[in-house]
Amino acid sequence: MIVCKFGGTSVATADQIRKVVDIVTSDSNRKIVVVSAPGKRFSDDTKVTDLLIQLANKALANEDTEQALSAVVDRFRGISEELGLDGAIIEEIETDLRDRLAKDKVDTLLYMDRLKAAGEDNNAKMIAAYFQLLGMESHYVSPKEGGLLVSDRPERVRALPEGDERLAKLRDLPGIIVFPGFFGYTNDGTIRTFNRGGSDITGSIIAAATGAELYENFTDVDSVFAANPTVIENPVAIEKMTYREMRELAYAGFSVFHDEALIPAFLKSIPVCIKNTNNPSAPGTLIVKERDYNEQQVIGIAADSGFTTIYVDKYLMNLEIGFGRRLLQIFEEEEISYEHTPSGIDNLSIIIRTRYLPEEKEKKIVARIHQELEPDAVIVEHDYSMIVLVGEGMQYTTGLAARAASAIARTGCNIEMINQGSSEVSLVFGVKKNDETKILKELYKEFFVQSTVQL
Amino acid sequence: MIVCKFGGTSVATADQIRKVVDIVTSDSNRKIVVVSAPGKRFSDDTKVTDLLIQLANKALANEDTEQALSAVVDRFRGISEELGLDGAIIEEIETDLRDRLAKDKVDTLLYMDRLKAAGEDNNAKMIAAYFQLLGMESHYVSPKEGGLLVSDRPERVRALPEGDERLAKLRDLPGIIVFPGFFGYTNDGTIRTFNRGGSDITGSIIAAATGAELYENFTDVDSVFAANPTVIENPVAIEKMTYREMRELAYAGFSVFHDEALIPAFLKSIPVCIKNTNNPSAPGTLIVKERDYNEQQVIGIAADSGFTTIYVDKYLMNLEIGFGRRLLQIFEEEEISYEHTPSGIDNLSIIIRTRYLPEEKEKKIVARIHQELEPDAVIVEHDYSMIVLVGEGMQYTTGLAARAASAIARTGCNIEMINQGSSEVSLVFGVKKNDETKILKELYKEFFVQSTVQL
Numbered sequence: 001m002i003v004c005k006f007g008g009t010s011v012a013t014a015d016q017i018r019k020v021v022d023i024v025t026s027d028s029n030r031k032i033v034v035v036s037a038p039g040k041r042f043s044d045d046t047k048v049t050d051l052l053i054q055l056a057n058k059a060l061a062n063e064d065t066e067q068a069l070s071a072v073v074d075r076f077r078g079i080s081e082e083l084g085l086d087g088a089i090i091e092e093i094e095t096d097l098r099d100r101l102a103k104d105k106v107d108t109l110l111y112m113d114r115l116k117a118a119g120e121d122n123n124a125k126m127i128a129a130y131f132q133l134l135g136m137e138s139h140y141v142s143p144k145e146g147g148l149l150v151s152d153r154p155e156r157v158r159a160l161p162e163g164d165e166r167l168a169k170l171r172d173l174p175g176i177i178v179f180p181g182f183f184g185y186t187n188d189g190t191i192r193t194f195n196r197g198g199s200d201i202t203g204s205i206i207a208a209a210t211g212a213e214l215y216e217n218f219t220d221v222d223s224v225f226a227a228n229p230t231v232i233e234n235p236v237a238i239e240k241m242t243y244r245e246m247r248e249l250a251y252a253g254f255s256v257f258h259d260e261a262l263i264p265a266f267l268k269s270i271p272v273c274i275k276n277t278n279n280p281s282a283p284g285t286l287i288v289k290e291r292d293y294n295e296q297q298v299i300g301i302a303a304d305s306g307f308t309t310i311y312v313d314k315y316l317m318n319l320e321i322g323f324g325r326r327l328l329q330i331f332e333e334e335e336i337s338y339e340h341t342p343s344g345i346d347n348l349s350i351i352i353r354t355r356y357l358p359e360e361k362e363k364k365i366v367a368r369i370h371q372e373l374e375p376d377a378v379i380v381e382h383d384y385s386m387i388v389l390v391g392e393g394m395q396y397t398t399g400l401a402a403r404a405a406s407a408i409a410r411t412g413c414n415i416e417m418i419n420q421g422s423s424e425v426s427l428v429f430g431v432k433k434n435d436e437t438k439i440l441k442e443l444y445k446e447f448f449v450q451s452t453v454q455l
Numbered sequence: 456m457i458v459c460k461f462g463g464t465s466v467a468t469a470d471q472i473r474k475v476v477d478i479v480t481s482d483s484n485r486k487i488v489v490v491s492a493p494g495k496r497f498s499d500d501t502k503v504t505d506l507l508i509q510l511a512n513k514a515l516a517n518e519d520t521e522q523a524l525s526a527v528v529d530r531f532r533g534i535s536e537e538l539g540l541d542g543a544i545i546e547e548i549e550t551d552l553r554d555r556l557a558k559d560k561v562d563t564l565l566y567m568d569r570l571k572a573a574g575e576d577n578n579a580k581m582i583a584a585y586f587q588l589l590g591m592e593s594h595y596v597s598p599k600e601g602g603l604l605v606s607d608r609p610e611r612v613r614a615l616p617e618g619d620e621r622l623a624k625l626r627d628l629p630g631i632i633v634f635p636g637f638f639g640y641t642n643d644g645t646i647r648t649f650n651r652g653g654s655d656i657t658g659s660i661i662a663a664a665t666g667a668e669l670y671e672n673f674t675d676v677d678s679v680f681a682a683n684p685t686v687i688e689n690p691v692a693i694e695k696m697t698y699r700e701m702r703e704l705a706y707a708g709f710s711v712f713h714d715e716a717l718i719p720a721f722l723k724s725i726p727v728c729i730k731n732t733n734n735p736s737a738p739g740t741l742i743v744k745e746r747d748y749n750e751q752q753v754i755g756i757a758a759d760s761g762f763t764t765i766y767v768d769k770y771l772m773n774l775e776i777g778f779g780r781r782l783l784q785i786f787e788e789e790e791i792s793y794e795h796t797p798s799g800i801d802n803l804s805i806i807i808r809t810r811y812l813p814e815e816k817e818k819k820i821v822a823r824i825h826q827e828l829e830p831d832a833v834i835v836e837h838d839y840s841m842i843v844l845v846g847e848g849m850q851y852t853t854g855l856a857a858r859a860a861s862a863i864a865r866t867g868c869n870i871e872m873i874n875q876g877s878s879e880v881s882l883v884f885g886v887k888k889n890d891e892t893k894i895l896k897e898l899y900k901e902f903f904v905q906s907t908v909q910l
Contacts, residue, residue, distance in 0.1 A: 244801075247770070251800045263770060315702070315718060321792045325783035332777045340798050341779065344879045345706045345843075346699075388800075399864035401873060406861060409854035418856060418875040418882075424799045427873075 001171060003032045004216040005181060005203030008039020008047055010277035011123060014082035017130060023218065023280050024176060025136070032170055032177045032210065034203040035127055037119025038075055048075050048119040049196075056115040059101050060108055069097060076122060083130050093122045109154045113183070113193045120180035120199060128178040137175030146170055148184035148205065150192050157192045159184065159205045159264065167209035179206060200261035204272070208264035215270050216284075217257060218277045224249070224257075224285040226300040231437055232444050240286045241299045246272075248390040248426045249302050262287070290392075297393025297400060298447040303440045305433045307339070307384040308354045309417070310366070313347040314375040323373065324348060330368045334361055339386070340428065342419050349417065351430065354382060384416065385436040389427040389443065394420075401427060407446040411438045456626060458487045459671040460636060460658030463494020463502055465732035466578060469537035472585060478673065478735050479631060480591070487625055487632045487665065489658040490582055492574025493530055503530055503574040504651075511570040514556050515563055524552060531577060538585050548577045564609045568638070568648045575635035575654060583633040592630030598639045601625060603660065605639035605647050612647045614639065614660045614719065622664035634661060655716035659727070663719035670725050671739075672712060673732045679704070679712075679740040681755040686892055687899050695741045696754045701727075703845040703881045704757050717742070745847075752848025752855060753902040758895050760888045762794070762839040763809045764872070765821070768802040769830040778828065779803060785823050789816055794841070795883065797874050804872065806885065809837060839871065840891040844882040844898065849875075856882055862901040866893045 006020050024030045037048040055068040077090050100114050124140050131138030147166025151158045163184075170177050181199025185191055194201050200217060207215035223237040224246070241249075243266045250259050257274060265272050265287075275284035317323050324341070327348060331338055340351040357365075362380065369378050389404055401420065404427060408415055417430030431439055461475050479485045492503040510523040532545050555569050579595050586593030602621025606613045618639075625632050636654025640646055649656050655672060662670035678692040679701070696704075698721040705714050712729060720727050720742075730739035772778050779796070782803060786793055795806040817835065824833050844859055856875065859882060863870055872885030886894055 248800050259771065266770060315721060316715065321790065322787045324793070324796065325780055325787050328780040328783060332780050335776065337776045338779070339800075341796055342798075342874055343795050344874075344881055344883070345703050345794075347879065396869075398867055398869050399861075401870050402857065402860035402864040405857035405859075406854075409857040412853055414851075414853050415856050415875070418873045419797055419799075420870070420873040424802065426799055428799075 001031045001210065001212050002027065002029045002214045002216055003034065003203055003207040003210065003212045004030050004218060005034040005199060006036065006218045006277060007199065007220070008036040008049075009220045010039075010218050011035050011037075011127065012039045012041045012045075014079050016277065017079065017083060017127060019277050019280075020127070020218075021131065021134065023277065024131075026280075029213070030176075030216075032179060032206055032212075033127070034179050034181045034199060034206060035120060035124050036181050036199040037123050038079065048072060048123075049116060051075065052115050052119050053112070055097075055101075056112050059115075060105055060111060065101060069094075069101070072097060072118075076126060080126055083126075083133070085126065085129055085133060089126050089129050092125065096122060110190065113154070114191050116193050117180070117183040117191055120182045124178045124180035128176075131176055131178070138178060139173060139175055140178050140180075141170065141173070143180065143184045143202075144189065146179060146206075148202065150184035150186055150194075152186045152190070152192075154192060157184070157194050159201070160187075162187075164209040167206055168211070170206065171210045194260075197258045197261075200258035201264075204261040204264040204270075207270045207272075208268040211268065212270055215265055215272045217261075217272060217274050218280075219274060220276060220278060221274070222276045222279055222282040222284065224274055224300070226448055227440065227444050228303070231303075231440055235444065236448055238285050238299055239283065240288060240291050242289060242291055242392055242425075243287055244425050245299045245390050245392060246287045248388060249300050251302075251304075251388070257287075293391065293393035293396065296391070297397045298389055298391035300390050301387065301440060301443050301447065302390065303385055303387045303436050305383070305385040305436055306354045307386055307430070308352050308357055308362070309381045309384050309430070310350045310352070310362075310369075311347060311377070311379040311381070312349070312369060312373070312375045313377040313379075314373065315346055317346045317348070317375075326373060327369065330365055330372065334365055334368075336361060336365065340417075340419055342417055351384070351386070351417070383433040385431050385433045387429045387431060387436065387439055387443065389429075389447070390425060392425050394425050394427060403446055404429070404443060407442045408439050411435065411442045413439055456486045456665065456667050457482065457484045457669045457671055458489065458658055458662040458665065458667045459485050459673060460489040460654060461491065461673045461732060462654065462675070463491045463504075464675045465494075465673050466490050466492075466582070467494045467496045467500075469534050471732065472534065472538060472582060474732050474735075475582070475673075476586065476589065478732065481735075484668070485631075485671075487634060487661055487667070488582070489634050489636045489654060489661060490575060490579050491636050491654040492578050493534065503527060503578075504571060506530065507570050507574050508567070510552075510556075511567045514570075515560055515566060520556060524549075524556070527552060527573075531581060535581055538581075538588070540581065540584055540588060544581050544584050547580065551577060565645065568609070569646050571648050572635070572638040572646055575637045579633045579635035583631075586631055586633070593633060594628060594630055595633050595635075596625065596628070598635065598657075599644065601634060601661075603639035603657065605641055605649075607641045607645070607647075609647060612639070612649050614656070615642070617642075619664040622661055623666070625661065626665045649715075652713045652716075655713035656719075659716045659719040659725075662725045662727075663723040666723065667725055670720055670727045671730055672716075672727060673730050673735075675731060675733060676729070677731045677734055677737040677739065679729055679755070681903055682895065682899050683758070686758075686895055690899065691903055693740050693754055694738060695743060695746050697744060697746055697847055697880075698742055699880050700754045700845050700847060701742050703843060704755050706757075706759075706843070712742075748846065748848035748851065751846070752852045753844055753846035755845050756842065756895060756898050756902065757845065758840055758842045758891050760838070760840040760891055761809045762841055762885070763807050763812055763817070764836045764839050764885070765805045765807070765817075765824075766802060766832070766834040766836070767804070767824060767828070767830045768832040768834075769828065770801055772801045772803070772830075781828060782824065785820055785827065789820055789823075791816060791820065795872075795874055797872055806839070806841070806872070838888040840886050840888045842884045842886060842891065842894055842898065844884075844902070845880060847880050849880050849882060858901055859884070859898060862897045863894050866890065866897050868894055
C-alpha cells in the first residue's frame with residue numbers, strides 16, 4: 001500500500017487535479033491520498049492558505065469579510081466547475097467557511113488555526129467528490145475521525161503516537177481515502193495546524209501508522225538535485241539517498257521536503273519517494289534507511305549563507321570546568337539556538353543563523369559573555385556561509401576531506417572553519433559569504449563532474 | 456633587567472650550580488634568579504622534592520623520620536661541601552627541616568605543602584650563600600618577604616595581583632636576588648605550593664611584576680622543537696613563536712614549559728626565552744606576542760593520544776534549544792572536563808582525555824545521557840589521538856588545511872574528526888591512535904622537510 005501526498009501546485013487547478021487522479025488510479029497500491037490546499041497557479045498567484053489568513057485577519061479586526069470570503073470560495077468554485085462537479089460541494093464549502101468565521105474569537109491562535117485548516121479540509125472533500133464523480137469509490141476522512149492526534153502546544157504542534165492505532169485502520173477502509181494535510185486535533189478535540197508545509201508531515205504520519213510500503217511525495221520537481229540548480233547548471237539528480245543525507249541537505253537549504261516530515265517515516269523505516277506530478281514517469285528521488293555508499297560517496301553539496309559567528313577566546317579556557325556550558329547557557333537563556341560550536345584549545349566559536357539573532361540580542365549576549373565569563377576577546381563576524389558536503393561514504397573514505405579542502409584551495413578562498421565529527425555523513429566548511437558560489441562550483445566539479453568523466 | 460629561572464636539573468649538583476653562576480654573572484642584566492629544588496643527577500636519581508614528600512608521608516604516618524630526613528640533608532650537604540661552603544648553611548637547612556617536621560599535623564595538606572616547599576627554599580638560601588662566597592653581593596628573598604601572595608584554595612593555587620607592588624621592588628634591591636620557586640603565601644601568611652613544575656610560574660610572576668625585559672627559563676634542552684624528537688629524527692628547532700602557539704603545543708604534549716606559567720608573562724607581554732643551562736650559547740626558543748608568520752606559517756606539530764569520544768546522535772537535535780547545554784551540564788555535574796565538542800547537524804561529539812574519565816564515570820555519563828536526553832544513539836570510542844598543527848599563519852594562509860589533509864590521505868589513514876575554528880592558530884585532526892605516528896611523520900615531511908628543500 002502506498003500513501004501519496006500532493007502539494008499545493010499539484011492541486012492548484014482542475015488540470016492538475018486530473019493529473020493527480022491519473023497518478024492515483026495508475027497504481028492500485030495508491031490507497032491513501034493526502035492533499036494540500038490549492039497553491040499557486042502562476043508565480044504571482046496567491047495560495048488559498050494565504051487567502052484564508054487574510055480572511056481570518058479581517059475577521060479578527062472586525063472588518064467586513066465578504067470580499068475576502070468570496071476570494072476563497074471563488075478559487076474552489078473555479079476548480080469544481082471545471083471538474084464538472086455540481087454546486088452542492090461549493091455550497092458545502094461556503095457553509096463550512098461561514099461556520100468557522102462565526103466562531104468565538106477570544107483565542108485568536110485557535111481562530112486562525114481553524115480558518116487556515118479550511119484550505120486542506122475543503123480541498124480533500126472536493127477531490128473525494130471528484131473521484132466519486134468519476135465512478136470510483138472514494139471517501140474523505142477528517143483528521144478527527146481518522147485519529148490524527150496532536151500535542152496541545154499551539155506554536156509547536158507534534159503528532160501524538162496515541163493516534164496511530166486509529167490511523168492504522170485507514171488501510172482497511174474501502175476505496176480511495178482522501179485525507180487533508182496540515183492539521184490534526186488535540187485529545188480534547190481542539191484543532192491545531194502544523195507549521196507551513198505541514199501536509200508533508202501528515203502524509204508521513206499516516207504512512208508510518210499504516211505501515212505503508214512507500215510514501216510518495218508529489219511536488220513540482222523531477223527529483224532532488226546534487227546541488228542548487230540556480231548556482232550549478234543542470235546538476236545531477238539524486239536517485240537514492242538515506243534519511244540522514246536528506247536531513248543534512250535539508251538543513252543547508254534544500255527545501256524539497258519538510259524537515260519534521262522525515263521523522264515518522266525514518267522511525268518506521270518507510271521509504272519516501274519525491275516525485276513530480278507533472279512528470280510522474282520520472283523515477284524521482286528515493287529516500288531510504290541505507291544505501292551502498294561505494295557507488296557514490298558524496299551525494300550532494302549544499303550551501304547556506306546568513307550565518308554569524310561569535311568567537312570567544314580566553315587563555316586556559318579548557319582548564320575551566322563549565323566554561324562551555326555557561327557560554328551555551330547564555331544563548332539558551334536568551335532563547336537563541338545555535339548551529340555549531342567548533343573549539344580550539346582556548347577558544348570556542350558559536351555559529352548562529354543570523355535571522356535568529358536580532359541586533360539587540362547580539363549586543364546583549366556579547367555583553368553577558370564579557371560580564372559573566374571574563375574572556376580575553378569576543379569577536380562577532382557576520383556574512384558567514386556554511387558549505388556542507390553530504391554523503392554516507394564520508395566516514396569510510398580516506399581522502400575526501402583532502403579532496404574537498406584542495407578544491408577550495410584552488411579557488412584561492414580561505415576556509416574559516418572546518419567541522420567534521422566522528423561517524424558523520426557530512427563535512428562542513430565555514431567560508432565568507434562572498435566566496436560561497438565560487439567554492440560551491442569548484443566542489444561540484446571535484447565531486448560530480450570529474451567523477452563522471454573518470455569512471 | 457632579566458629574570459632567570461633554573462630548573463631542577465640545572466641545580467642538581469655543584470657542577471651545575473657553577474654553570475648557573477657563570478650564566479648569571481656573564482650578563483649584568485640577570486638580576487633575579489629563581490631556583491627549583493635540586494633535581495635528578497642521573498636518570499634513576501630521586502628529586503629532592505620527592506625525598507621531601509617521602510619524609511612528609513613518614514611523619515604523617517608517625518613513623519621514624521630520621522633516615523628520610525638524612526636523605527634530604529645529605530643531598531644538600533653533598534652540594535654545599537663541593538661548592539666549598541662552610542657547615543653553617545647545612546646546620547641552617549637541617550634546623551629548618553626539623554622545624555617544619557615539628558609543626559602541627561592536623562591540616563595534612565598544609566603540612567605536606569610546608570615540607571615540599573623546603574626544597575626550593577633551602578636551595579635558594581644555599582645558592583645565595585655561594586654567590587656571596589664568590590665575593591658577589593647576593594640576597595635570598597623569601598616569597599613571604601618578597602610579596603608572592605597566592606589564593607587560599609590548596610588544590611588550585613593562583614598568584615594574587617595584590618602582591619605585585621611589593622614584588623616590583625625586588626628590582627631595586629642591591630645585588631643578585633635568589634628567590635625560591637614553587638610556593639607563595641596567602642594573605643594570612645599560610646604557605647601554599649603551586650602544582651609540580653610551579654617554579655616556572657614563580658619566575659613568570661616575578662618577571663611580570665618587575666616589568667622585566669626578558670624572562671629566561673633555563674632547562675636541559677637547547678630549544679623547543681617543531682615535533683617530538685622521540686618520533687621525528689632531529690626535528691627543526693623553533694627559534695621564535697608566539698604565546699598562543701606555545702600554548703597550543705603545550706596542550707598537545709609539549710611539556711617544556713608549564714601551562715600556567717605563560718599567563719603572567721602573556722598578560723604583561725614579557726618575552727620568554729627557553730634556554731639550556733648546559734649550552735647557554737645556543738639561542739634557545741623565544742616566545743613573544745607577535746611574529747612574522749609569513750616566514751613560517753606552521754611552527755610545530757604535536758600529537759597526543761589517550762582521548763575518548765562520546766558521540767551523541769538525535770534526529771532534529773539542532774531544533775531543541777538547550778540540547779547542547781544540557782549535554783555539557785552532565786559532564787560538568789560529573790566533574791569531567793572535555794576538550795572539544797565538534798557537531799554535525801543532528802549530532803555532537805564530546806572529546807575527553809581518557810585519563811580524566813574513569814570507567815564508572817563513563818558508564819554513569821552514558822546512562823544519564825540516555826535517560827535525560829533520549830538520544831537516538833550514544834557511541835563511545837577509546838584510543839583516539841589528536842594531532843595539532845600549530846601556526847599563526849593558519850588563519851591567513853589558503854591551502855594549509857588542504858596540504859594537511861592531503862598529507863594524511865597519503866598515509867591511507869582515515870581522519871575521524873577535523874576541528875578548525877575562526878581566528879585560530881591551530882588545526883586539529885582526530886585520528887585512531889594506531890595511525891598517530893604514521894600521520895605525524897607525513898605531516899612533518901609536508902610542512903618542514905619539503906619547505907626547507909624548496910625555499
